[in-house]
Amino acid sequence: MTRRETVGRWLERRAVALLGVATVAVLAVLFYYPVLTVFADAVRVGGAWTSSFVREVVTDPFYVGALGPLLSGDLSAVADVAADRPLGIFGFTAYQALLSTVASVAFGLPGAYVLARYEFPGRRTLRSLTILPFVLPSIMVAIGFYAFFGANGPVNDLLAAVGVGRISLLNSLEAIVVAHAFYNAPLVTRVTTAAWESVDARMVETARSLGANPYYAFRDVLVPQLLPAVLTGALLTFIFTFMSFPIVLALGGLQLATVEVWVYSLVQQLDYAEAATLAVIETVVSLALTYAYLRYEARQSSSSRAANPPARKRFLSGVRSSGAVSPLAALERAGIAVYAVVVAVVFVGPIASMVVESITGPNGLTLQYYRFLVQRQIEGASFQTLPGVAVRNSLFFGAATLLVALPMGVTVSVLTARGGRWARLADTAAMAPFAVSGIVVGLGMLRGLVFGVELWDHRVQVTGAVAIVAAHAVAAYPFVVRNVSPLLGGLDRSLVESARALGATRFRALLDVELPLVASGVAAGAAFAFAISVGEFDSTVILATGSSSYTMPVAVERYIGNRTLGPATAMGTVLLAVTSLSFVVVDRLGGRWEV
Structure with missing residues (x-):
């Protein structure tokens, strides 16, 4: 050899x-x-x-709000700071992440219910769309929101047409929260749908045979099994939105700056030491959250996929032999229809508006922007x-x-x-x-x-x-x-x-x-x-x-x-x-x- x-x-x-x-x-x-x-x-x-930079940041009300005077020992200033700047940048970052998480869960859970409970044409494609948060650039989402909710966007055009008048929908906390929900609600939907499809249908059938009505069977059997997935999606969403940068930068700017945006601003000003200090504190928080997620995931990993997943029903089920629709089925369909409208406004509208805006000029259709x-x-x-x-x-x-x-x-x-x-x-x-x-x-x-x-x-x-x-x-x-x-x-x-x-x-x-x-x-x-x-x-x-x-x-x-x-x-x-x-x-x- x-x-x-x-x-x-x-x-x-x-x-x-x-x-x-x-x-x-x-x-x-x-x-x-x-x-x-x-x-x-x-x-x-x-x-x-030296620990001087860290001390300055954690005692500065601009960054930590009312917690600053408490940590510095200046108790007399707590009331004034609490009235003027109660949260600081770190508090606002956590606050907007919490609101974004709640909105993402609220938008995501109905989607998981529809995908897990119903069989309909296009279901697989719709389920595949739940990976969008991982492939869509967030700056593009911000552009879509500018085009859809901007002063000359379709939403303001509709408000003006019905006599409400044009209002400012951008550069606000609400715009940031909704944009974050656009990005993270599909994640909640994907995680929860997978958990819903792993529930053993025989457990629900057993509860029903023991006299539980559909509501109690859902509350006592399904919810405990779905809750870990919901919490997983919520924790991941909080981590992602706590570290969100492009959406906040585009839709909030320095007026609604989170830690990420302020670090970027300090880097542009070549203030590296203060930027690094903020980045370190943010990283410690996000590492702690990620560690909590990993520990929680490890505790849930022992659960196996159900051998008897619940059967999905056709979307048009619930029709009686006489041709009439049962009241419960009618109410459920109405709720799904309302949710579909919300999805169209929040999820489809911004992306579609961006594409339309790119080919629309003052005088109608045009390719001038591409030119x-x-x-x-x-x-x-x-x-x-x-x-x-x-x-x-x-x-x-x-x-x-x-x-x-x-x-x-x-x-x-x-x-x-x-x-x-x-x-x-x-x-x-x-x-x-x-x-x-x-x-x-x-x-x-x-x-x-x-x-x-x-x-x-x-x-x-x-x-x-x-x-x-x-x-x-x-x-x-x-x-x-x-x-x-x-x-x-x-x-x-x-x-x-x-x-x-x-x-x-x-x-x-x-x-x-x-x-x-x-x-x-x-x-x-x-x-x-x-x-x-x-x-x-x-x-x-x-x-x-x-x-x-x-x-x-x-x-x-x-x-x-x-x-x-x-x-x-x-x-x-x-x-x-x-x-x-x-x-x-x-x-x-x-x-x-x-x-």
Whole structure:
């Protein structure tokens, strides 16, 4: 055997372990180091450790409201602060997240009821749409709300037509809450529908046979089994909306700033120490929430899917032999009809309005906004944001992210699919990017890798496109894990053992046996990773500042900032087309999101 063959055999036998080490190294450099850099900026100044920034933030009423005087010992100022600024930015961030969570649950539960209880044409497509929060860029949602609820949008046109008059619906807490519900209600629907379909119908039948009416059977049998899923969806929604950035930035601005928006504002002012301090406190809170979610999920993981799920009934059931509809069925249909109207207004209206706005001008249908984008691209250097560059960058970053996130996600999936304490630890590490916002990752990369690190008298820098792809890969690879890991865990282990017994290495068994059997999950994870990269905004808007590495979401935000809604909706429609293609791939390949 030649030396080359010997080395090849050695690498193949240890390929899985080497991939694991490489994944840990990539995460350490691209995720944990930037996050720790932010932490260091908050407690280290001029080479000396200090807690002054943290003390200033946690005692400043601007940030913590009435809690500030309490922590500083100035009890006489509590009443004045409570009257003037009771919540502070952190309190307002939690308050809007709580309202957004309540609205998301309120919008999401009726959808879960319809999908779990009824069979109707288009049900599968409608259920697939519940993965929209993971593929639709949030800045595009903000554009849709501008187009739909804006001063000249359809809602105000309708109000003016009925004599109410035009009112300001944007730049308000209500607009932020509804936009968050648009984004997160499908998540609640998806999680709750899966739980509803896992309820054993025989338990309900037993309760009915013992004399319970439909209401008590629902309250005492169904609700206790659905409650964990509802709480899971609510907790995830609270985490996501607590760290929300693009929607609040576009619909609220600094007047309704959350922690994320204020951190971004401080970064623009080059006030890195204060920005880092806010980011650290926010990260600690979100880590605690994510830890609570993981603990709660672990306690619920022992429940298995029901062998006898409840049968769905046809939507037109409830008709008596005489042709009349029973009162209960009529009331239920009326409620579903009202919910359908709400869905059309809140969920369909903004996206449809964005598309319509992009082809509508003062004199009717037009392509002037698309021509504007083309003209801006042709004129080139005289403009800061070129549409063609944004599209090219988004597609390139998406493909590059795919090449990094896919092997990382598959490797983590292999490590977590076997179970055990180390598997749980790896799964917890895979969830870390959900607890750390893109703003924190972007700020950490800017302060660390972009500014440069001294290694052996050499400054190592990761800038431009490489830094953005790194940030996107960190955000995207957990979605690969969540698509691949459940499928790997469900495979018959005897297949791998048989391959190993026949002489295959662990890596060869993975390539030739396991991955072909979970190819749909790998492909769906790849589509998720690409879509997440294309729509990622939080870290990109920091890393692309002052460079030509901006993407379509960043271009959309810049067009909004210039008050040119027409071109912004045109660019948003282009972004919608790209992400919709990714969504179709996810749907066709059976994309899933396991929580």
